[in-house]
Amino acid sequence: MNSGVNLINHKLSVAPMLDWTDKHCRYLHRLISKDVLLYSEMITTPAILQGDKQKYIGFNSQEHPVVLQLGGSDPGDLAKSCIIAQEFGYDEVNLNVGCPSDRVQKGRFGACLMNEPELVVNCIKSMLQSVDIPITVKCRIGVDDNTSYENLLAFIQHLDQAGLQTVIIHARIAILKGLSPKQNRTVPPLNYDFVYRIKKTLPHLNIVINGGIETVEQAQKHLKYVDGVMLGRAIWNNPWLLNDLGETLFDTHTQTTRDDVLKHYQNYCQQQLDDGVKLHWLLPPILNLFHGISGNKKWKNYLVTQAPLRKNDLSVFDEAREFVTLN
Ligand SMILES: Cc1cc2nc3c(=O)[nH]c(=O)nc-3n(C[C@H](O)[C@H](O)[C@H](O)COP(=O)(O)O)c2cc1C
Incomplete structure:
Protein backbone atom coordinates (compact mmCIF):
# COMPACT_ATOMS: atom_id res chain seq x y z
CA MET A 1 0.00 0.00 0.00
CA PHE A 250 15.33 27.86 5.36
CA ASP A 251 16.09 31.50 4.67
CA THR A 252 12.62 32.30 6.01
CA HIS A 253 12.35 35.89 7.12
CA THR A 254 9.04 36.28 8.91
CA GLN A 255 8.09 39.55 10.48
CA THR A 256 6.60 37.61 13.40
CA THR A 257 7.69 38.84 16.82
CA ARG A 258 7.52 37.19 20.21
CA ASP A 259 4.62 39.50 21.02
CA ASP A 260 2.71 38.32 17.91
CA VAL A 261 3.26 34.76 19.05
CA LEU A 262 2.10 35.60 22.55
CA LYS A 263 -1.06 37.28 21.19
CA HIS A 264 -1.92 34.30 18.99
CA TYR A 265 -1.22 31.86 21.77
CA GLN A 266 -3.45 33.86 24.09
CA ASN A 267 -6.28 33.58 21.53
CA TYR A 268 -5.62 29.86 21.30
CA CYS A 269 -5.73 29.60 25.10
CA GLN A 270 -9.11 31.34 25.12
CA GLN A 271 -10.50 28.77 22.66
CA GLN A 272 -9.06 25.96 24.74
CA LEU A 273 -10.50 27.38 27.98
CA ASP A 274 -13.88 27.66 26.25
CA ASP A 275 -13.54 23.97 25.41
CA GLY A 276 -12.93 23.16 29.07
CA VAL A 277 -9.12 22.80 29.05
CA LYS A 278 -7.47 23.99 32.27
CA LEU A 279 -5.01 26.92 32.06
CA HIS A 280 -2.59 24.72 33.99
CA TRP A 281 -2.03 22.62 30.82
CA LEU A 282 -1.58 25.62 28.56
CA LEU A 283 1.10 27.45 30.55
CA PRO A 284 4.26 25.28 30.37
CA PRO A 285 5.12 25.71 26.67
CA ILE A 286 5.00 29.53 26.79
CA LEU A 287 7.02 29.99 29.97
CA ASN A 288 10.33 30.15 28.09
CA LEU A 289 9.19 32.41 25.24
CA PHE A 290 11.37 35.26 26.53
CA HIS A 291 14.43 33.13 27.25
CA GLY A 292 17.58 35.25 27.42
CA ILE A 293 15.68 38.53 27.60
CA SER A 294 15.66 40.95 30.49
CA GLY A 295 12.71 40.24 32.80
CA ASN A 296 12.34 36.61 31.69
CA LYS A 297 12.63 35.28 35.24
CA LYS A 298 9.96 37.64 36.57
CA TRP A 299 7.65 36.85 33.63
CA LYS A 300 7.91 33.16 34.43
CA ASN A 301 7.60 33.59 38.14
CA TYR A 302 4.52 35.81 37.80
CA LEU A 303 2.78 33.34 35.52
CA VAL A 304 3.60 30.33 37.67
CA THR A 305 2.44 31.96 40.89
CA GLN A 306 -0.49 34.08 39.64
CA ALA A 307 -2.11 31.97 36.94
CA PRO A 308 -3.35 29.28 39.37
CA LEU A 309 -4.98 31.99 41.52
CA ARG A 310 -6.64 33.59 38.52
CA LYS A 311 -8.03 30.37 37.07
CA ASN A 312 -9.30 31.33 33.60
CA ASP A 313 -8.33 34.99 33.43
CA LEU A 314 -5.89 35.38 30.54
CA SER A 315 -5.01 39.00 31.35
CA VAL A 316 -2.41 37.37 33.61
CA PHE A 317 -0.29 37.03 30.43
CA ASP A 318 -0.43 40.80 29.78
CA GLU A 319 0.48 41.56 33.37
CA ALA A 320 3.43 39.16 33.26
CA ARG A 321 4.55 40.66 29.94
CA GLU A 322 5.07 44.03 31.67
CA PHE A 323 8.17 42.60 33.32
CA VAL A 324 9.93 41.88 30.02
CA THR A 325 12.04 44.50 28.28
CA LEU A 326 12.40 43.76 24.58
CA ASN A 327 14.67 46.07 22.56
C1 LIG B 1 11.19 15.42 28.94
C2 LIG B 1 11.66 14.53 27.82
C3 LIG B 1 10.81 13.55 27.32
C4 LIG B 1 11.21 12.73 26.26
N1 LIG B 1 10.32 11.85 25.71
C5 LIG B 1 10.65 11.17 24.58
C6 LIG B 1 9.67 10.41 23.87
O1 LIG B 1 8.49 10.36 24.22
N2 LIG B 1 10.09 9.73 22.76
C7 LIG B 1 11.39 9.79 22.31
O2 LIG B 1 11.72 9.19 21.28
N3 LIG B 1 12.32 10.52 22.96
C8 LIG B 1 11.97 11.22 24.05
N4 LIG B 1 12.89 12.04 24.65
C9 LIG B 1 14.25 12.13 24.08
C10 LIG B 1 14.30 13.26 23.03
O3 LIG B 1 13.43 13.00 21.96
C11 LIG B 1 15.72 13.43 22.50
O4 LIG B 1 16.10 12.25 21.86
C12 LIG B 1 16.74 13.74 23.60
O5 LIG B 1 16.25 14.71 24.50
C13 LIG B 1 18.07 14.20 23.00
O6 LIG B 1 17.88 15.37 22.24
P1 LIG B 1 18.22 16.85 22.83
O7 LIG B 1 19.63 16.78 23.35
O8 LIG B 1 18.09 17.77 21.64
O9 LIG B 1 17.24 17.13 23.91
C14 LIG B 1 12.51 12.87 25.71
C15 LIG B 1 13.36 13.85 26.22
C16 LIG B 1 12.95 14.69 27.25
C17 LIG B 1 13.87 15.77 27.75
Whole structure:
Protein backbone atom coordinates (compact mmCIF):
# COMPACT_ATOMS: atom_id res chain seq x y z
CA MET A 1 0.00 0.00 0.00
CA ASN A 2 2.77 2.43 0.98
CA SER A 3 4.30 4.13 -2.05
CA GLY A 4 7.53 4.43 -0.11
CA VAL A 5 7.94 8.06 -1.12
CA ASN A 6 8.58 10.30 1.84
CA LEU A 7 7.76 13.88 0.94
CA ILE A 8 8.11 15.21 4.46
CA ASN A 9 10.98 17.64 4.98
CA HIS A 10 13.11 16.37 7.88
CA LYS A 11 15.74 19.11 7.75
CA LEU A 12 14.59 20.58 11.08
CA SER A 13 12.40 18.93 13.69
CA VAL A 14 11.46 19.21 17.34
CA ALA A 15 12.03 15.92 19.19
CA PRO A 16 9.22 13.89 20.72
CA MET A 17 9.23 14.66 24.46
CA LEU A 18 6.87 12.94 26.87
CA ASP A 19 4.80 15.40 28.92
CA TRP A 20 6.30 18.30 26.97
CA THR A 21 5.47 18.15 23.25
CA ASP A 22 1.72 17.86 23.67
CA LYS A 23 -0.64 19.55 21.25
CA HIS A 24 -0.46 22.91 23.04
CA CYS A 25 3.32 22.95 22.87
CA ARG A 26 3.25 21.97 19.19
CA TYR A 27 0.73 24.72 18.50
CA LEU A 28 3.14 27.24 20.02
CA HIS A 29 6.08 25.87 18.04
CA ARG A 30 4.10 26.12 14.82
CA LEU A 31 3.31 29.76 15.57
CA ILE A 32 7.05 30.38 15.73
CA SER A 33 8.10 28.35 12.70
CA LYS A 34 6.24 27.15 9.65
CA ASP A 35 9.21 25.08 8.47
CA VAL A 36 9.82 22.79 11.42
CA LEU A 37 8.52 19.22 11.57
CA LEU A 38 6.74 18.53 14.86
CA TYR A 39 6.60 15.22 16.74
CA SER A 40 4.06 14.07 19.30
CA GLU A 41 5.07 12.60 22.62
CA MET A 42 5.40 8.81 22.51
CA ILE A 43 1.95 7.24 22.66
CA THR A 44 1.73 3.49 23.28
CA THR A 45 -0.35 1.23 21.06
CA PRO A 46 -2.64 0.11 23.94
CA ALA A 47 -3.42 3.78 24.69
CA ILE A 48 -4.48 4.26 21.07
CA LEU A 49 -6.30 0.97 20.61
CA GLN A 50 -8.06 0.84 23.98
CA GLY A 51 -7.96 4.41 25.30
CA ASP A 52 -9.72 7.68 24.56
CA LYS A 53 -8.27 8.31 21.08
CA GLN A 54 -9.17 11.98 20.95
CA LYS A 55 -7.45 12.55 24.29
CA TYR A 56 -4.28 10.70 23.35
CA ILE A 57 -3.78 11.65 19.73
CA GLY A 58 -6.15 14.51 18.90
CA PHE A 59 -4.37 17.58 17.52
CA ASN A 60 -5.01 21.01 15.98
CA SER A 61 -5.09 21.23 12.19
CA GLN A 62 -2.60 24.16 12.37
CA GLU A 63 0.10 21.78 13.61
CA HIS A 64 0.83 20.18 10.21
CA PRO A 65 3.23 18.71 9.31
CA VAL A 66 3.00 16.61 12.46
CA VAL A 67 4.25 13.11 13.26
CA LEU A 68 2.75 10.64 15.71
CA GLN A 69 5.39 8.69 17.64
CA LEU A 70 4.32 5.19 18.63
CA GLY A 71 5.62 2.99 21.41
CA GLY A 72 5.01 -0.70 20.85
CA SER A 73 6.41 -3.90 19.37
CA ASP A 74 3.41 -5.93 18.27
CA PRO A 75 3.30 -5.72 14.46
CA GLY A 76 -0.48 -6.11 14.35
CA ASP A 77 -1.15 -3.48 17.00
CA LEU A 78 1.30 -1.10 15.37
CA ALA A 79 -0.44 -1.54 12.01
CA LYS A 80 -3.85 -0.86 13.57
CA SER A 81 -2.45 2.22 15.32
CA CYS A 82 -0.98 3.47 12.03
CA ILE A 83 -4.40 3.20 10.36
CA ILE A 84 -5.93 5.27 13.16
CA ALA A 85 -3.08 7.81 12.92
CA GLN A 86 -3.68 8.15 9.19
CA GLU A 87 -7.43 8.57 9.74
CA PHE A 88 -6.71 11.30 12.29
CA GLY A 89 -4.63 13.10 9.65
CA TYR A 90 -1.07 12.61 10.89
CA ASP A 91 1.56 13.21 8.22
CA GLU A 92 3.90 10.42 9.36
CA VAL A 93 4.23 7.74 12.03
CA ASN A 94 7.49 7.23 13.91
CA LEU A 95 8.41 4.11 15.88
CA ASN A 96 10.25 4.66 19.17
CA VAL A 97 13.37 2.48 19.34
CA GLY A 98 15.23 4.72 21.78
CA CYS A 99 13.36 5.06 25.05
CA PRO A 100 15.20 3.35 27.95
CA SER A 101 12.58 3.56 30.74
CA ASP A 102 11.83 0.48 32.89
CA ARG A 103 8.14 0.64 31.96
CA VAL A 104 9.01 0.56 28.28
CA GLN A 105 11.48 -2.31 28.74
CA LYS A 106 8.82 -4.36 30.51
CA GLY A 107 6.59 -3.80 27.50
CA ARG A 108 9.51 -4.97 25.28
CA PHE A 109 9.68 -1.82 23.21
CA GLY A 110 11.73 1.36 23.03
CA ALA A 111 15.54 1.10 23.08
CA CYS A 112 15.64 -2.63 23.91
CA LEU A 113 14.31 -3.25 20.39
CA MET A 114 17.80 -2.42 19.10
CA ASN A 115 18.71 -5.92 20.29
CA GLU A 116 15.88 -7.43 18.21
CA PRO A 117 16.33 -6.25 14.62
CA GLU A 118 14.14 -9.05 13.17
CA LEU A 119 11.21 -7.98 15.33
CA VAL A 120 11.73 -4.33 14.31
CA VAL A 121 11.73 -5.40 10.66
CA ASN A 122 8.41 -7.20 11.15
CA CYS A 123 6.98 -4.12 12.85
CA ILE A 124 8.15 -1.81 10.06
CA LYS A 125 6.84 -4.07 7.30
CA SER A 126 3.48 -4.36 8.99
CA MET A 127 3.30 -0.58 9.50
CA LEU A 128 4.34 0.18 5.92
CA GLN A 129 1.72 -2.22 4.54
CA SER A 130 -1.09 -0.70 6.57
CA VAL A 131 -0.95 2.95 5.47
CA ASP A 132 0.20 5.37 2.78
CA ILE A 133 1.81 7.91 5.10
CA PRO A 134 5.58 7.57 5.69
CA ILE A 135 6.91 5.42 8.52
CA THR A 136 10.16 6.36 10.27
CA VAL A 137 12.22 5.10 13.23
CA LYS A 138 13.97 6.99 16.02
CA CYS A 139 16.75 4.95 17.61
CA ARG A 140 20.02 5.25 19.54
CA ILE A 141 23.53 4.41 18.32
CA GLY A 142 23.53 1.32 20.52
CA VAL A 143 22.35 -0.20 23.74
CA ASP A 144 24.24 -1.59 26.78
CA ASP A 145 27.21 -3.55 25.39
CA ASN A 146 25.79 -3.65 21.88
CA THR A 147 27.75 -0.54 20.95
CA SER A 148 29.97 -1.24 17.95
CA TYR A 149 29.63 0.71 14.72
CA GLU A 150 29.24 -2.59 12.86
CA ASN A 151 26.18 -3.49 14.94
CA LEU A 152 24.63 -0.06 14.40
CA LEU A 153 25.23 -0.35 10.67
CA ALA A 154 23.72 -3.85 10.60
CA PHE A 155 20.67 -2.54 12.47
CA ILE A 156 20.14 0.36 10.08
CA GLN A 157 20.67 -1.98 7.11
CA HIS A 158 17.82 -4.13 8.46
CA LEU A 159 15.59 -1.04 8.54
CA ASP A 160 16.69 -0.13 5.02
CA GLN A 161 15.86 -3.60 3.72
CA ALA A 162 12.45 -3.43 5.39
CA GLY A 163 11.70 -0.38 3.22
CA LEU A 164 12.35 2.44 5.66
CA GLN A 165 13.64 5.69 4.16
CA THR A 166 14.18 7.93 7.17
CA VAL A 167 15.96 7.17 10.44
CA ILE A 168 16.43 9.61 13.29
CA ILE A 169 19.46 8.68 15.38
CA HIS A 170 20.02 9.96 18.91
CA ALA A 171 23.82 9.96 18.95
CA ARG A 172 24.36 8.20 22.29
CA ILE A 173 23.84 4.65 23.50
CA ALA A 174 21.09 3.77 25.98
CA ILE A 175 22.07 2.01 29.18
CA LEU A 176 19.09 -0.07 30.20
CA LYS A 177 20.16 -1.07 33.71
CA GLY A 178 21.11 1.48 36.33
CA LEU A 179 20.42 4.77 34.54
CA SER A 180 17.17 6.73 34.60
CA PRO A 181 15.73 8.09 31.33
CA LYS A 182 17.02 11.53 32.35
CA GLN A 183 20.56 10.21 32.96
CA ASN A 184 20.31 8.38 29.65
CA ARG A 185 20.08 11.79 27.99
CA THR A 186 23.30 13.08 29.55
CA VAL A 187 25.59 10.32 30.86
CA PRO A 188 26.38 8.23 27.75
CA PRO A 189 28.68 10.42 25.65
CA LEU A 190 27.56 11.82 22.31
CA ASN A 191 29.13 10.18 19.29
CA TYR A 192 28.12 12.13 16.21
CA ASP A 193 30.73 10.40 14.09
CA PHE A 194 28.76 7.12 14.08
CA VAL A 195 25.73 8.96 12.65
CA TYR A 196 27.81 10.71 9.98
CA ARG A 197 29.32 7.36 8.98
CA ILE A 198 25.88 5.81 8.59
CA LYS A 199 24.92 8.57 6.15
CA LYS A 200 28.19 8.10 4.27
CA THR A 201 27.74 4.33 4.01
CA LEU A 202 24.02 4.43 3.17
CA PRO A 203 23.68 7.76 1.32
CA HIS A 204 20.24 6.92 -0.11
CA LEU A 205 18.74 6.98 3.41
CA ASN A 206 17.43 10.19 4.94
CA ILE A 207 19.43 10.45 8.16
CA VAL A 208 18.45 12.87 10.92
CA ILE A 209 20.83 13.48 13.82
CA ASN A 210 19.67 14.15 17.38
CA GLY A 211 21.28 14.81 20.76
CA GLY A 212 22.88 17.86 22.36
CA ILE A 213 22.27 20.32 19.51
CA GLU A 214 21.87 23.77 21.05
CA THR A 215 22.74 26.46 18.52
CA VAL A 216 22.14 27.47 14.91
CA GLU A 217 25.86 27.03 14.22
CA GLN A 218 25.87 23.47 15.56
CA ALA A 219 22.81 22.65 13.44
CA GLN A 220 24.50 24.06 10.35
CA LYS A 221 27.61 22.00 10.99
CA HIS A 222 25.65 18.74 11.32
CA LEU A 223 23.79 19.49 8.09
CA LYS A 224 27.09 19.21 6.22
CA TYR A 225 27.08 15.50 7.05
CA VAL A 226 23.43 14.46 7.44
CA ASP A 227 20.01 15.39 6.06
CA GLY A 228 18.32 16.75 9.14
CA VAL A 229 18.70 17.93 12.71
CA MET A 230 16.28 17.18 15.53
CA LEU A 231 16.39 19.36 18.64
CA GLY A 232 14.63 18.61 21.91
CA ARG A 233 15.60 20.28 25.16
CA ALA A 234 17.15 23.33 23.49
CA ILE A 235 13.77 24.20 21.95
CA TRP A 236 11.91 23.59 25.19
CA ASN A 237 14.35 25.87 27.01
CA ASN A 238 14.25 28.50 24.26
CA PRO A 239 11.37 28.08 21.79
CA TRP A 240 12.40 31.26 19.94
CA LEU A 241 15.48 29.36 18.73
CA LEU A 242 13.07 27.90 16.14
CA ASN A 243 12.76 31.35 14.62
CA ASP A 244 16.54 31.74 14.37
CA LEU A 245 16.93 28.22 12.95
CA GLY A 246 14.19 28.91 10.37
CA GLU A 247 15.89 32.12 9.25
CA THR A 248 19.23 30.42 8.74
CA LEU A 249 18.31 26.93 7.55
CA PHE A 250 15.33 27.86 5.36
CA ASP A 251 16.09 31.50 4.67
CA THR A 252 12.62 32.30 6.01
CA HIS A 253 12.35 35.89 7.12
CA THR A 254 9.04 36.28 8.91
CA GLN A 255 8.09 39.55 10.48
CA THR A 256 6.60 37.61 13.40
CA THR A 257 7.69 38.84 16.82
CA ARG A 258 7.52 37.19 20.21
CA ASP A 259 4.62 39.50 21.02
CA ASP A 260 2.71 38.32 17.91
CA VAL A 261 3.26 34.76 19.05
CA LEU A 262 2.10 35.60 22.55
CA LYS A 263 -1.06 37.28 21.19
CA HIS A 264 -1.92 34.30 18.99
CA TYR A 265 -1.22 31.86 21.77
CA GLN A 266 -3.45 33.86 24.09
CA ASN A 267 -6.28 33.58 21.53
CA TYR A 268 -5.62 29.86 21.30
CA CYS A 269 -5.73 29.60 25.10
CA GLN A 270 -9.11 31.34 25.12
CA GLN A 271 -10.50 28.77 22.66
CA GLN A 272 -9.06 25.96 24.74
CA LEU A 273 -10.50 27.38 27.98
CA ASP A 274 -13.88 27.66 26.25
CA ASP A 275 -13.54 23.97 25.41
CA GLY A 276 -12.93 23.16 29.07
CA VAL A 277 -9.12 22.80 29.05
CA LYS A 278 -7.47 23.99 32.27
CA LEU A 279 -5.01 26.92 32.06
CA HIS A 280 -2.59 24.72 33.99
CA TRP A 281 -2.03 22.62 30.82
CA LEU A 282 -1.58 25.62 28.56
CA LEU A 283 1.10 27.45 30.55
CA PRO A 284 4.26 25.28 30.37
CA PRO A 285 5.12 25.71 26.67
CA ILE A 286 5.00 29.53 26.79
CA LEU A 287 7.02 29.99 29.97
CA ASN A 288 10.33 30.15 28.09
CA LEU A 289 9.19 32.41 25.24
CA PHE A 290 11.37 35.26 26.53
CA HIS A 291 14.43 33.13 27.25
CA GLY A 292 17.58 35.25 27.42
CA ILE A 293 15.68 38.53 27.60
CA SER A 294 15.66 40.95 30.49
CA GLY A 295 12.71 40.24 32.80
CA ASN A 296 12.34 36.61 31.69
CA LYS A 297 12.63 35.28 35.24
CA LYS A 298 9.96 37.64 36.57
CA TRP A 299 7.65 36.85 33.63
CA LYS A 300 7.91 33.16 34.43
CA ASN A 301 7.60 33.59 38.14
CA TYR A 302 4.52 35.81 37.80
CA LEU A 303 2.78 33.34 35.52
CA VAL A 304 3.60 30.33 37.67
CA THR A 305 2.44 31.96 40.89
CA GLN A 306 -0.49 34.08 39.64
CA ALA A 307 -2.11 31.97 36.94
CA PRO A 308 -3.35 29.28 39.37
CA LEU A 309 -4.98 31.99 41.52
CA ARG A 310 -6.64 33.59 38.52
CA LYS A 311 -8.03 30.37 37.07
CA ASN A 312 -9.30 31.33 33.60
CA ASP A 313 -8.33 34.99 33.43
CA LEU A 314 -5.89 35.38 30.54
CA SER A 315 -5.01 39.00 31.35
CA VAL A 316 -2.41 37.37 33.61
CA PHE A 317 -0.29 37.03 30.43
CA ASP A 318 -0.43 40.80 29.78
CA GLU A 319 0.48 41.56 33.37
CA ALA A 320 3.43 39.16 33.26
CA ARG A 321 4.55 40.66 29.94
CA GLU A 322 5.07 44.03 31.67
CA PHE A 323 8.17 42.60 33.32
CA VAL A 324 9.93 41.88 30.02
CA THR A 325 12.04 44.50 28.28
CA LEU A 326 12.40 43.76 24.58
CA ASN A 327 14.67 46.07 22.56
C1 LIG B 1 11.19 15.42 28.94
C2 LIG B 1 11.66 14.53 27.82
C3 LIG B 1 10.81 13.55 27.32
C4 LIG B 1 11.21 12.73 26.26
N1 LIG B 1 10.32 11.85 25.71
C5 LIG B 1 10.65 11.17 24.58
C6 LIG B 1 9.67 10.41 23.87
O1 LIG B 1 8.49 10.36 24.22
N2 LIG B 1 10.09 9.73 22.76
C7 LIG B 1 11.39 9.79 22.31
O2 LIG B 1 11.72 9.19 21.28
N3 LIG B 1 12.32 10.52 22.96
C8 LIG B 1 11.97 11.22 24.05
N4 LIG B 1 12.89 12.04 24.65
C9 LIG B 1 14.25 12.13 24.08
C10 LIG B 1 14.30 13.26 23.03
O3 LIG B 1 13.43 13.00 21.96
C11 LIG B 1 15.72 13.43 22.50
O4 LIG B 1 16.10 12.25 21.86
C12 LIG B 1 16.74 13.74 23.60
O5 LIG B 1 16.25 14.71 24.50
C13 LIG B 1 18.07 14.20 23.00
O6 LIG B 1 17.88 15.37 22.24
P1 LIG B 1 18.22 16.85 22.83
O7 LIG B 1 19.63 16.78 23.35
O8 LIG B 1 18.09 17.77 21.64
O9 LIG B 1 17.24 17.13 23.91
C14 LIG B 1 12.51 12.87 25.71
C15 LIG B 1 13.36 13.85 26.22
C16 LIG B 1 12.95 14.69 27.25
C17 LIG B 1 13.87 15.77 27.75
